[in-house]
Amino acid sequence: MTERQAYVVDLPEDESYSGSAKGEPGKSFERIWDAPQGVRHLSSVSHRVVGKRFLVTGFVFFLIAGFLALLVRTQLIVPDNTFLDSETYNQVFTMHGTIMMFLFAIPMLEGFAVHLIPLMVGARDLVFPRLGAFGYYCYLFGGIIVLSSFLFDAAPAGGWFMYVPLSTSTYTQDLSADFWLIGITFAEIASVTAAVEIIAAILCTRAPGMSLAKMPILMWYLLVTAFMIAVGFPPLIIGSILLEAERLLGLPFFEVALGGDPLLWQHLFWLFGHPEVYIIFLPAAGMVATMLPTFVGKPLFGYGFAVAAVVSMGFLSFGLWAHHMFATGLPVMSLTLFSAASTMVAIPTGVQIFCFLATLAEGRPRMSVPMLFILGFLFIFVLGGLTGVMVAAVPFNLQAHDSYFVVAHLHYVLIGGFVFPMFGALYYWMPQFTGRMMSETLGRWVFWLMFIGFNLAFFMMHLTGLRGMPRRIASYPEGLGWDRLNMLSTLGSYILAAGVLLFVFDFFRHRRHGTQAPRNPWGAATLEWLYPPIPPGFNFHAIPEIRSREPLWDQPELMDRPAPEIDGALRPCTDHRRETMGNDPITGAPLQIVRLPHPTWVPLITAFGLALGFGATLASLYWLVAVGFAIALAGFTAWVWEPSDSGVLRDSGLGDLRLPVNVVDPRSHLHFAVVGTMMISAALFASLLFAGLYLWNTQPHWAETTPPAAPLEAGLALGVSIVVFLLGLASHRAAFTAKVTPVIVIDLGLALGSAALGALLFMSIRTVDPYGSAYAAVGWALFAFVAGYLAVAIYWSLVNALRKAVGAVKPGQMLPNLLIATYAKVVAIMGGMTAAAYLLAGGAA
Incomplete structure (x- = not known):
């Protein structure tokens, strides 16, 4: 008899059970899952509320970063321009890159993940709702710390990569680098907490019958991404802490005279920085792999090959960080190995692209707005991948390094690989957020303005780079052959910005005048469209059993009946507690019933305490640092000091199957969360x-x-x-x-x-x-x-x-x-x- 069997044998009945027989949930069930209103809305821990917060906040940061980019391009529109002085220009391009990489891209992906995972895997909420809310507030406060540097005339100016020794106290004596290091490190808490939550939610709270082989393809992309975040973000966190310790305490980690090495920062930064490119790309590609079959009307071609490619890319992405350092004097053998690794990563990338192309070839796609953005993604990202193979070659890299060719390559990969899929995803899943459809006509204008403007802006940068224009310069003299190319690039950036502004206009227009979205408006195959938009607070009255990878296509009984009447798990379990199903991580077989927390102020209070402690460090108010961390400790104590629900048996709603609540098992969600946290800790160490x-x-x-x-x-x-x-x-x-x-x-x-x-x-x-x-x-x-x-x-x-x-x-x-x-x-x-x-x-x- 195993440990779990020995444990389960003697479980008592759940005395709190007050559910009725199988049937419609009562009003009490609806109230249990209602989001709090007014100021109490800040205490909500619902995954859909938290997901929207991430998306809205991330998009606001995107608009701020885009405005800063327009300032950069306006400065470079003509030679010898005095629109910005050199110091202001350095601050603007530093904050543009910082916001885009740290406060926009990853948080937007977290927003989609937090919102969509429970709906797509058949859960009523994320398995750790408070952790998601806590992560959001850490992200928000961290972003505020970074942006507040403008208010104190201390915006960082050392580049979004904060290279040392430029960012050490010797050369940056004000607080600008401290704002960056403290704010970004605090914001990264949201990323690593999201990684833990995504891993546990995908592996442990799927609908009955949804094995790993039947998961929606996006879940594979998000799962691999979460593991990459768990391993890839700790080097940056450690590097930031070491650099802040050098600035604050004088510890000589990067001081050459005392045995330090500035290249140590570059190694730690790019151990994070290059996997981050794929951390950004993979979820976006997963969204493409989810949307594409919908508009083609066929399942994704080569599902198994795509999964294998995603897993392979997750491993390979950690082996090519030093290709950003080819010009730093690395040994020849290192250059060879990292060049080979940089080329190898094109193989799993190509496999995914060919899976997408083969899916397109299987039918006649409907040219809706999301489909246009998918085609734009394929065109732009493939071009970015081709220039990526070029910069992976050491001789070419040494010539193009720190030129505008690299800027063009970076934006073709990141904007093509993320921004275009993101806009397509916003149009596709907008009914989930607002219950209304955005305009097809305006959406086509948005796409073509963005597509034409992007290519005009960044294709020209390839040419300016090949003509020798270095990056990060505030002005340039006339007569070097860069004048017209820079003007075209700036005009393209204005056109791109016009497309984004048109999207913002369409978003606010559709909130009042958009068409009400019907049930499954796109004819999709995945479970998030089972209910009419917007889904109820609990997502599913009963969690359906899954027998297919495309349940809405292959299980007609799901769409033939009104959503509240669909049979499944936990229909009779209305005991005034929020609950969802817990499953075996491999097979998807029911394992337990997971009880979830109700709205609480604890995540906000805990995050505020940490923010107060981090922020007070900037002002050297160490008594206030102690107060902040004491508040955070009190919050964490309240978090863990709660009655335990484990140790009872409950009806599952699946025939006569009775399941334990919050089971003590190495396959449980809590155990996977601790394992994920320890993986992050091991990466830090x-x-x-x-x-x-x-x-x-x-x-x-x-x-x-x-x-x-x-x-x-x-x-x-x-x-x-x-x-x-x-x-x-x-x-x-x-x-x-x-x-x-x-x-x-x-x-x-x-x-x-x-x-x-x-x-x-x-x-x-x-x-x-x-x-x-x-x-x-x-x-x-x-x-x-x-x-x-x-x-x-x-x-x-x-x-x-x-x-x-x-x-x-x-x-x-x-x-x-x-x-x-x-x-x-x-x-x-x-x-x-x-x-x-x-x-x-x-x-x-």
Whole structure:
């Protein structure tokens, strides 16, 4: 008998059940899922509310970034222009790139994902609604911090990549770089939280019968993207923290005179920066793969090949970051390997494009507005891919590097690969947001203005780049052959902007005068169109069983009946709680019933506390930093201090099948969330280790002369880390027990072991001067990182023990111990690796 079987056997009945027999849900069910009104709307955690917030906020940032781009192009329209001075020009192009890359592209994709995932996989909401709301507020506050730099005349001017040493305190003495580093790092919390939520939601809350092979193709794209975010964003977060620590505390991570290396920043930045290109492209391509079959009337050709290509691209994208650094003096062997990797990524990209073309060839597509944007995407992105193969060749790259040819290539890939699919997706899914259709006539004008304007603007930049025009210059002299090309580029940007403004006009027009959208207005095959737009707050009265990859085409009973009358899971489970189905991650078989939180202010309060702490750092108000983080800690405590619903059996609505609520199982959504979080943590830790190994390899003199950590304490820390790992194993076993007292002992043991490990690591490194060398500073950074995670382990263990001691957790409700077990094991491994690194560094010295 397995652990789960042994656990499930003795589950009690759910005494709170008050559902009626199979039939229409009552008014109470409708009220349970209603969004709060007025100011209380800010407490809503509904995925559709949060998704709209992401989309609207992201589009506002897009308009701001577009306005800044027009200022750049206006400055370059003629030679020797004085429209902007050099400093203002640097601020404008820096903020344009920063907003587009960090505050527009990724958040817009998160908005589509948050809104669409539950509707497409057959869930009533995302599996972690509060996490989605918390991520949005972090994104909003982070963006406000970045934009507020304009108010303090401290807008960053070092480029959206913030290269050092230009962005160090030596050359940027004001707060401009701090606004960028703190605001963007805070906003990135939204990205990594979204990654955890997307992974858990797609894998663990699909409709009954929806196996991995029957998932909508967009879910594969989003799932791979989420894993890429979990691994790709941590290097930038670590790099930003190291750079801010150098600016704020004087730690010499990038100071050459003390063993640092400015190229370390470039490695950490592009370890994020190049996967981000595909993080932006893949969901957009997934939206194309979803929309295209609708307008062709045929399933996507080569579904399996497309999935394999997406997974392959996810892996390959991490092997070509250094092709942005071909001109930095890398060894020839490195140039060869990264050039080969940059070329190889064209293979899975080509597979996807050919799948799209083959789907087009299978029928006669309807030329609606979304279809026009799909065709525009295919044309522009393929051209961008061709120039990508060109810049992957080292000899050509050395000639084109830092020229406008690279600017043209970047925009052909990003605007062609994301902006055009995004506008097509907005037209396609707009009925889901507003219940109305946008204008076909105005939409065609929008497309052609954007298409003509884009190609006029950016095709000319290929030519200016080949004629030698460098990027990031505020003016240029007359007579170099750039004059007419720049004027045409600027005129094209104005035409492109006119198309965007026409879209904005059409959006506000259609809110009042647009045609009411019927049920499934496009004749699509995917589940989000099962209900007439706009779907009810709960998405599905009953969650239907899925037997096909195109359920609305292949299961006629779904569309033949009014949506509220469709049979499925959880129809009788109206017990005044928000619920959805939990499934086996592989097969889609029903596994559990997931209870979801109601509207709450906790995400907003927690995010505000963090924003206050981050923002107060800019003003050096450290007492206010402490207040902000105290508010955040109180918010997190309220978040986790809630009654446990695990340990009861419920009717599923699927025949006689009875399922546990919030099951204690390694296949559960909570366990996948912790695993995803630990993946992010491991990537953060690996980025720090990479920094230390890079400096050890490039600056061996400083590594050899840095005093070693204390070997005795480091050895003891290694031993204690093994004890903490074993306690994590014990906590895992305790998750399947009904006895409370032994589990409290394990919780207290984890807290004590974590405290001992942190103390020994401190004793190991205490004699090493962090200001003596960059190598020593990385050693202290490793300690600080692990100490932070150990502090969380202590806090979590004590909260778990206290909840059990006061009776908030009853026998059979030990799910938190399964979660902290995974956390404790990973933290023990990181602590052990840190202790081992101290020992090895001491031996090498």
